[in-house]
Amino acid sequence: xxxxxYAETSDLKVARVTGDVLERLAFADVLRGLSALVVVVGHFIxxxxxxxxxxxxxxASAPYDAGVVxxxxxxxxxxxxxxxxxxxxFFLISGFVIPLSLDSGSALSFLIKRAMRIFxxxxxxxxxxxxxxxxxxxxxxxxxxxxxxxxxxNVFLVTDFFGRVDIPSVMWTLMVEIKFYLLAxxxxxxxRHRMLWALPAWGALVLLLYWLxxxxxxxxxxxxxxxxxxxxxxxxxxxxxxxxxxxxSLYAHYRxxxxxxxxxxxxxxxxxxxxxxxxxxxxxxxGTSYVLAYFWAVLIFCGSYLFRNKIVIVQPLKFLAxxxxxxxxAHPLVGYGLMRWLDALGASYPVALVVALAAVVCxxxxxxxxxxxxAMRLGAKWAKxxxxxxxxxxxxxxxxxxxHSR
Numbered sequence: 285x286x287x288x289x290y291a292e293t294s295d296l297k298v299a300r301v302t303g304d305v306l307e308r309l310a311f312a313d314v315l316r317g318l319s320a321l322v323v324v325v326g327h328f329i330x331x332x333x334x335x336x337x338x339x340x341x342x343x344a345s346a347p348y349d350a351g352v353v354x355x356x357x358x359x360x361x362x363x364x365x366x367x368x369x370x371x372x373x374f375f376l377i378s379g380f381v382i383p384l385s386l387d388s389g390s391a392l393s394f395l396i397k398r399a400m401r402i403f404x405x406x407x408x409x410x411x412x413x414x415x416x417x418x419x420x421x422x423x424x425x426x427x428x429x430x431x432x433x434x435x436x437x438n439v440f441l442v443t444d445f446f447g448r449v450d451i452p453s454v455m456w457t458l459m460v461e462i463k464f465y466l467l468a469x470x471x472x473x474x475x476r477h478r479m480l481w482a483l484p485a486w487g488a489l490v491l492l493l494y495w496l497x498x499x500x501x502x503x504x505x506x507x508x509x510x511x512x513x514x515x516x517x518x519x520x521x522x523x524x525x526x527x528x529x530x531x532x533s534l535y536a537h538y539r540x541x542x543x544x545x546x547x548x549x550x551x552x553x554x555x556x557x558x559x560x561x562x563x564x565x566x567x568x569x570x571g572t573s574y575v576l577a578y579f580w581a582v583l584i585f586c587g588s589y590l591f592r593n594k595i596v597i598v599q600p601l602k603f604l605a606x607x608x609x610x611x612x613x614a615h616p617l618v619g620y621g622l623m624r625w626l627d628a629l630g631a632s633y634p635v636a637l638v639v640a641l642a643a644v645v646c647x648x649x650x651x652x653x654x655x656x657x658x659a660m661r662l663g664a665k666w667a668k669x670x671x672x673x674x675x676x677x678x679x680x681x682x683x684x685x686x687x688h689s690r
Contacts, residue, residue, distance in 0.1 A: 311592040312377050315585065317604030319370040319377070323454075324615045324644060326366030328637055330357065332623055342453055343621045344421035344428050348628075365577040371457055372581030374612070375524065378461060379531020380538075380589075383472045387539075391469040393667035398465045400663025401656075403441075405610050406458060408655045410438060412647060413452050413617030420621045444517045453616045460524045467525065475536045483533055483550055487526040487557030494523070494564035505568040520565050527558045530582060534589050555582055610656055611648035619644045 332339055336350045386394050414435075421428045430451060437448035444459050474482045497519070501508035509516040533550040536542040542550065559575050562568065588595065597605070604611075619640040626636040 309592075310597040311588045311595040312381060313605040314595055314597050314601050315373055315588055316377055316608045317601045317606075319373040320608035320611045321370075321604060323367050323370035323374075323612060324619065324641065326361075326368075326370060327616060328619055328623065328640055329366075330361050331367065332620060333633075334358070334361075339620050339624065342417075343617060343624060344417050344424065344426045345621070345624045346424045346426060348624065362573060363576065364580065365574065368574050368577035369581050369584070371454075372527070372578040373585055374457065375460070375528045376531040376581060376585040378464060379528035380535045380585075381531075382465065382468045383475060383532055383535045386469060386472040389667065390671050393671040394469070395465065396667040396670055397660070397663045400659045400666070401609075402458065402462065404659035405651060405656045406441070406455075406613055407439065408651050409610055409614035410452060412614055412651075416617045416621040417451070420624065423625065444521070445514070447514065447517055451617075452613060454612060458613070460521050460528075463521050464525050464528055471529065471532055475532065475539075475541055478541055480533075480536055480542055480546065480550065483529045483536075484553040484557065486522075486529060487554050487561070490522045490526050491557050491561045491564070494519075494561050498564050505564060506566055509566045516566055520567050523558060523561045523565050523567075526554060526561070527578065530554050531585065534586070538589075551582065551586060555579065607645070607648040607652045610651035611644060614647050614651060615644040618647055 330353070333350045334353045336348050339345075340347050382398075385397070389397075417428060417430075420426070430449060433446070434443075434448045434451065437443040437446050438451045438455065441455065441459055441462060443450050443455070450456055471483070474480070498505050498508050509519060530551050533542065533547050533554065536550075537544065537547040555578075558578070559572075562575050563572060567574070622643055623636040623640045626639060627633070631639075
């Protein structure tokens with residue numbers, strides 16, 4: 285199978301839309317492939333070195349001493365948190381692409397396709413990660429601390445509701461994505477009916493609710509949220525969904541529903557509301573440096589959108605874009621476990637890094653071939669049956685030619 289074949293499984297290929305549109309969407313595929321790689325590199329370079337206790341806990345290994353993180357690397361990462369930037373770009377891509385998916389089908393068919401996009405790959409990656417954990421625990425003679433309830437909550441992506449441990453450290457982002465999918469038909473309807481004020485209004489409502497929740501705090505914000513009980517476990521998700529609406533604002537511009545000036549104002553307003561909400565959320569424990577990472581992501585995404593007609597995707601990036609989801613989900617446990625094992629064997633850090641990168645890319649490729657691509661084809665088939673071969677609800681090719689789409 286050639287590299288070009290991998291691009292055919294991309295969910296950026298909107299059904300029944302012209303090839304010209306696919307060319308203009310190359311910017312999103314480029315960003316998706318690069319973002320996945322940036323997240324992996326960020327985790328393997330900085331997190332493995334700077335947070336050895338966290339890594340050892342995740343993979344059930346013996347504690348290790350990673351040494352002192354080089355000062356230049358620490359300073360660089362304090363400004364450019366690569367993993368956070370990559371995750372934020374993923375959120376913005378979803379905010380842009382998901383409404384596009386709704387242009388060419390019903391909400392039910394959309395949800396079927398998204399479920400088949402998310403869960404099979406996630407289950408395969410979770411299974412691979414659990415195997416990595418048990419192998420690591422056996423090698424280091426360490427106990428595996430997860431219980432049955434942890435596994436069940438992870439399988440169904442509901443650890444936020446039940447307060448269970450996230451086994452793959454990146455799964456919190458998938459829980460945000462799922463909530464956004466459920467709300468996406470509503471946002472799509474609002475945009476289509478030009479009720480564009482609703483996009484920043486979501487962020488304003490989140491900010492108001494956060495302020496009301498912590499207004500009476502007498503100690504730090506995270507402790508205040510901790511006393512709110514179960515609601516604190518999902519309280520941060522509306523804020524992240526609001527951030528994703530920056531991508532949806534650009535979708536509105538792309539479809540001609542919003543002028544360039546209004547789009548810029550919407551993006552600025554949504555980000556400012558997000559930035560002000562952050563220190564009032566449970567994420568306040570992470571400090572405001574992450575807000576800077578999310579700001580860089582906005583600049584990267586908006587800049588790429590503005591120059592989308594000049595961006596050409598090359599074959600290696602098509603490959604990365606196609607395997608980006610399994611690469612993102614599978615890399616932490618497999619990569620950390622392999623790096624830790626190689627470190628114990630006396631391999632140098634650069635060697636462990638290169639081997640781990642190669643291993644997770646190969647793992648993602650296999651999952652893509654054996655799980656993701658077949659699951660997406662099956663999802664498209666089921667969605668077609670659910671839609672009853674209903675024609676496209678609106679003429680995407682005609683509306684793409686609107687005044688603000690070029």
